[in-house]
Amino acid sequence: MVTLNDVARLAGVSRSAVSRTFTDGASVSDRMRRKVKKAADELGYRPNALASSLTTGRTKMIGLISNNFHNPIFLQVFDLFTRGLQQRGLRPLIVNLSDETNPESSVDMMRQYSVDGVIVASSTLAPEFAKAFRQNNLPVVHCFGRSNPSPEVHVVGIDNVEAGRMAARELARRGYRKIGFLGGPKEATSTQDRREGFCREAAAHPDLEVSLSYAEAYSFSAGREEMLRLLQDVPCDAYFCGDDVLSLGALSAVKERGLIVPDELGIIGLNDMEMSSWEGIDLTTIHQPIQQIINSSIEMIVSMLDEPDQYPQARLFPCRLAERNTLRAPQ
Amino acid sequence: MVTLNDVARLAGVSRSAVSRTFTDGASVSDRMRRKVKKAADELGYRPNALASSLTTGRTKMIGLISNNFHNPIFLQVFDLFTRGLQQRGLRPLIVNLSDETNPESSVDMMRQYSVDGVIVASSTLAPEFAKAFRQNNLPVVHCFGRSNPSPEVHVVGIDNVEAGRMAARELARRGYRKIGFLGGPKEATSTQDRREGFCREAAAHPDLEVSLSYAEAYSFSAGREEMLRLLQDVPCDAYFCGDDVLSLGALSAVKERGLIVPDELGIIGLNDMEMSSWEGIDLTTIHQPIQQIINSSIEMIVSMLDEPDQYPQARLFPCRLAERNTLRAPQ
């Protein structure tokens, strides 16, 4: 392992000189810089990022926290986050909170590794997790968090209430009368908000009839099971599923029962994950601008590195309908 | 930020005493330990993992490198790796090599962050990447790497040649005569090995007729496009696709052309990702024991932390057929 000492010795200069050539903005003459660079190249020297973090207080590592590693949308989430962070010279340290229930202990983990900030990427993780980071003075952005006008931490995502409205409006517009909400886990804020928007909009259409139900998780099997249950009774004309993967589960159940989509039963999802547009799936869904959401999350966390005491804000992006083949055309 | 100094001062003991109570195996009396713990609890002290790494030379961080963030199998890969590493007190630092072509620069990245070891999780990344780590004395395990009997780095995965044989054998057994290999990218070692096994086994059945083709990537759209192309000509009776997501793309093309699966055309995949067993998909595929592969990779990297100069070995797990609905029953 080549250290700064080795380079200083070979170049015949002080340690500070070496350090300064590798930190931009430092005062070094060109001649010195060249001399040091030459020695460094010769030895293959790379500054140790962790050692420098000791004095600078910056590790350039960002905790990327999630609890949902089974939803295909997370392929995009991971891809976009890792690339975006890398581009800015940051590194994601991943934390899988699938079987962790205690916010405090996850804060401990992040502090032990002195991450500069934390991105919580989940709509099902209790808001207490994000808050716990903030209370421990860790910059935090809650990606896919609750679209509160006065949030306790920075939030980036969509307006779930509005998304719910949009779904109901769309179902109404296409002439479905008995419409159902098939949400994800009841405890998830995303479920609650989407339901609220859905019901509010439905209430504005006096001819609509609404029913509510919930899957146990944002997963294929949970969506399928809930839909199978619903189909034992008299089902609705159309369902708004709280998530695309839930929609696929529901579709699987519907088709198994021999109902024709979208004529006998319509399905609209939310997310527009990559798979949803695959030929043969063709899920009509509410598109979440995930690239923007993630870029914005990264920008936010980066800005907090310089200025940690920002007043928490919510940055919400508009959704749009991705029209495919699981809802019938407007009448 | 509470440091070891603060704790030492409050407890009225030396810094070493505090350090020792938090490193197991160190010599501290019970009385001392209690005294220190009390002060530490009072202040909410957590040792700084990165600071200690400076002297111990261990960061407990493992680089997790991949270039394939679009294949749904990677949901499981990430989930299993992150959990497995966490359980052992290690942390994954993710590197997305999607647009990186230079092994040297990825080595630099990992060295700058002083990871203790690197797991390369990809079958399409050139073996040079894994080798570059080894040449720089970084413990490395190539997960899903080439099943070479005398590899240059530790390899964990399946025997791709054998998997190819298995596919051909299975197609033959079910009475398909004209059989096709629809591989992933030609450059990928996994493609090459699977093709080799496939052809060798086919050659042992004189009545079989074999044709070869390749998709541009392990992706849905690449699989679909290649299959559409094949269907313009006279297609085979059955295809072995080099990966499940490729199979889904192929299936989409086949169904679009109105061919009935598995009677008119059979498809067998490889991987058995979670989706493949979803009702409505029901892909017959060669199951890769991914949990074992990943646990084994983690074990290997852990063992290398203590003993870095191991002779490279390949640890290959047997596959089994996951029989579903895209191949017809044996005659």
Next chain:
DNA sequence: GCCCAATTTGCAACCGGTTGCAAAAAATGC
């Protein structure tokens, strides 16, 4: 060539821990 300001350089302390070594304290044997 001299004086003064601006720039560059090195010294030394520091970041938050760990660890070899010797001194101090406790345990053991008689």
Next chain:
DNA sequence: GCATTTTTTGCAACCGGTTGCAAATTGGGC
């Protein structure tokens, strides 16, 4: 109770960098 061994403790140096400050160098103006 004393000598000897074992265990516990603190000192101080070190890990690989950064940075404030003062000394040294350079450059500009005349």
